[in-house]
Amino acid sequence: MTVSLPRVVVLISGRGSNLAAILGADLPLQVVAVISNRPGAPGLELATGRGIPVALLSADEYPDRDDYDDRLRALIDLHEPNLVVLAGFMRILSPSLVRHYARRMLNIHPSLLPAFTGLHTHRRALDGAVAVHGCTVHFVTEELDGGPIVAQGVVPVLPSDDEAQLAQRVLAMEHRLFPMVLRAWAEGRLTWEGERPLLRRADGTPGERWLGLDPS
Ligand code: GAR
Secondary structure (H helix, E strand, O other): OOOOOOEEEEEEOOOOHHHHHHHOOOOOOEEEEEEEOOOOOHHHHHHHHOOOOEEEOOOOOOOOHHHHHHHHHHHHHOOOOOEEEEOOOOOOOOHHHHHHOOOOEEEEEOOOOOOOOOOOHHHHHHHOOOOEEEEEEEEOOOOOOOOOEEEEEEEEOOOOOOHHHHHHHHHHHHHHHHHHHHHHHHOOOEEEEOOEEEEEOOOOOEOOOEEOOOOO
C-alpha cells in the first residue's frame, strides 16, 4: 500500500534559506509547489533544482489587492495542499484569504512574538536592549503576526552583537524550529487544545514548544 505524504505549498519572497532547511530536513511531507511574489527570488531556483513546481505571482501583474489574493488562492489550491507555509513571504494577506486557510497556514517570524511584530525585528531588539531574542512559528490569522503561537526558538543577545550577527543567530534557530514544527505537524503531533496549538510527543503527551538557548 502506498502512503501519500501530506501536501505542503511554500510561499517565499527571496533568499529561501528556510525553504532550504525544510527541504533538507527529510520531513514526512511533500512540498508540492513553491510560490514567490518576487521575481528572481533565489528560493525559486532552489525549488526548481529539486524538481518542485514553482510559480511567480508578482504584484505588478495584479495591482489590485483582492485580484492578487484571488489569484494566489487559486494558484495555491490548484496543488490541493494540506498546509500552506509562509517561509519569508513578505506580503500582507487579505482577511478572506487568511480565513480560507484557517488552521492550515503557518508563518515564521524573526522575533519572540508578541514582541516586535512587523519589520526590522533585530534592530528593534538591539535598540530595546533585550537579553533574549528569537523566532516564532505561528498560525496565520487576520491579525498581523498575531496568530496562535505554535513554538518559539530563543537565542541570547550578546553585548557585542550588531544587527547582522543577531540576524544570523536567529536565522540559524529558524532553520531548526520550522522543521521541528513541520515534522510534528506531518506526524499528526500538532493538535489543538481549544484555541491553543499543542505540540505532542509520539506518546501523545505535551512536548516542548521551544528551542534554545543556543549560544552559537
Ligand atoms: C526569515 O528571517 C523570516 O523569519 C522572515 O524573513 C526571512 C526569510 O529568510 N520573515 C518575516 O519577516 C515575515 N514577517 P529566508 O528567505 O532565507 O527563509
